[in-house]
Amino acid sequence: MSLFAGGTPCWAPGDPAGQGDETPLxxxxxxxxxxxxxxGAGLVGLSTAYHLAQRRPSLDIAVMDARRPAAGASGRGTGLLGPRVGPPLDRAVRRHGPATAHRMHQAGVEAVRHTVDLCARLGVPCTDGEQIVAARSRAGLVSLARQATAYRALGLDVPVLSAADIRRRVDVPYQAGLLHRHAATLDPAALTRALATACAAKGVRLYGGSPLREVHDRDGRMSELVFPHGTVRAPQAVLAVNAGVAGLGLPVGTVLALEVHAVATGPLGPEARALLGGGGPAVIDAVPLAPYFRLTGDGRLVVGGGTALHPDGTAPRRIAELRVFAWDRLERWLRTLHPALAEVEVTHRWAGRIAVTADGLPVVGPVRGFCGVWYAGGCNGHGLAMSVAHGAHLAAALLGAEDTPEPLPWHRSRAPRLPVSRVTRPLLRACLASTDRTVRRAAWPELGPRR
Structure with a gap:
């Protein structure tokens, strides 16, 4: 099913298909x-091609996409550029140890800086600001306390915010929060398209309307990629297809597709903008998948999160019904943020797919049994900055560059396997329903009286 059946993002071109005046590839x-x-002509694929062309201009690089640049998740995100990658820091410490957890956090911070610098080079508007991970439920406060302890133990600059500290930034009654100073917001589709333009200017060949069907290893020296109307042979290949890898039969573990939702208002008035921070901080709930919000450059309020769906094996009519339910809940939630938003008009609704793994870590590494073939995907909804960073890492690794950094836990060949099948899908949906109940308790408590 086309992702664009889920509505048009507020930054997409004006026509319903989201095609604008782009020349077909x-x-x-x-x-x-x-x-x-x-x-894959999303952020990972185009970042890989861009950094390869930067490092070695003589390379003949071809990028193929099932549709066109920014048609998938990279054009449908909500534009939060933050340092999160993998599980929360306290879990990262337990799983990987303090030293590796510290490196994971620093890699996320560096990914944000790199993406901000890239936006400046490509002329993509990018707003520097803070990102607040906040809570107004018991579950969220417990999670925040654990994370705050871990940040403090590792000597990382992520201060705790009180309810009053948050209210001075955004006039919403959260009880506590953690402040990430190195963050920004942007239009992810604009960055993706700018990368495509920059790649083309460097001589990269771009192809669209070409979904990948099969991958073959030829004599251990050459990969062959099979598309509906042709093939591409190359000694090195990168599959930046996210959860689309599931249909290719490759040994990369389970990278599962979930559909998530977002809505956006029309431009708010000056008073409402000021109450929500004037475009500075983005606010994310500490409970996974709970709603979050941020302002765009033109003053729209974008709200994402809430209900997540597993679309595979679900009838299209049922998916359409569930989307409407998810969007309606987000609209009700945004009106609880402040009385000034009670009558604001919601002008855009859309859905997109994220790719998740069982342990919350991406997969960026060579595909076992396929010479020269690499896969990247599974950012678990935190992929804007890290997708760009993954592309830079892949370019360095493919070229055997001496400055390739020490591997991190997501530099691996496969994710854990999950028994996802027609028989086990009801169990997966039951797990998502349980998560949804936790989200409801976290996101829709009574807000109590205003000051």
Whole structure:
């Protein structure tokens, strides 16, 4: 099912298909070759191609996409550029130890800085600001306390905010929060398209309307990528297809697709903007999948999170019903943020897919049994900054660069396997329903009287 059946993001071109005035890209037809073949014209794939071309301009690089640049998750995110990657820091410490958890956090911070610098080079508007992880439920406060202890133990600059501290930034009654100073917001589709333009200017060949069907390993020296109307052979290939890898039969573990939702208002008035921080901080709930919000450059309020769906195996009519339910809940939630939002008009609703793994970590590494083939995906909804960073890492690794950094826990060949099948899908949906009940308790408590 097309993601665009889920509505149009507030930054998408004006026509319903989201195509705007873009010139269609050629399809893969016949037998083609390249030095490096990249499948997926989202942030990971285009960042890989961009950094490869930067490092070695003589390379013949081809990027293929099932539709076009920014048509998938990279064009449908809510634009939060924050340092989160993998599980919360306290869990990272328990699983990987303090030293590795510290490196994981620093890698996230560096990914934000790198993406902000890239936006400046490409002329993409990017608003520096703070990101607050906040709570107004018991579950959220417990999670915040554990994370605060871990940040403090590792000597990381992530201060605790009181309810009054938060109210001075955004006039919403959260009880406590953690402040990430190194954060920003942007239009993810604009960054993706700018990367595509920059790649084309560097001689990268771009193809659209070409979904990947199969991957073959030829004599251990050359990969062959099979598309509906042609093939591409290359000694090195990157599959930046996120949860789309599930249909290819490759040994990368389970990378599961979940559909998440967002809504946006029309431009708010000056008073409402000021009450919500004037475009500075984005506010994320400490409870996973609970609603979060931020302001855009033109003063719209964007709200995401809430209900998550597992769309595979679900009838299209049922998906449409569940989307309406999820959007309606987000609209009700945004009106609880402040009385000034009670009558605000919601002008955009959309859905997109994230890719999740059982342990919350992405997968960025070579595919076992396929010479020269790498896979990247599974950012668990925290992929804006890290997708760009993954592309830079892949470019360095493919070229054997000496400055390739020490591997992190997500630099691996596979995620844990989950028994996802037609038989076990009801169990997965029951788990999502349980998560949804936790989200409801966290996000819809009575707010109590205003000051």
């Amino acid at each position: 050629p399809e893969v037809r016949g037998r083609l070759g390249a030095d490096v073949a990249v499948v």
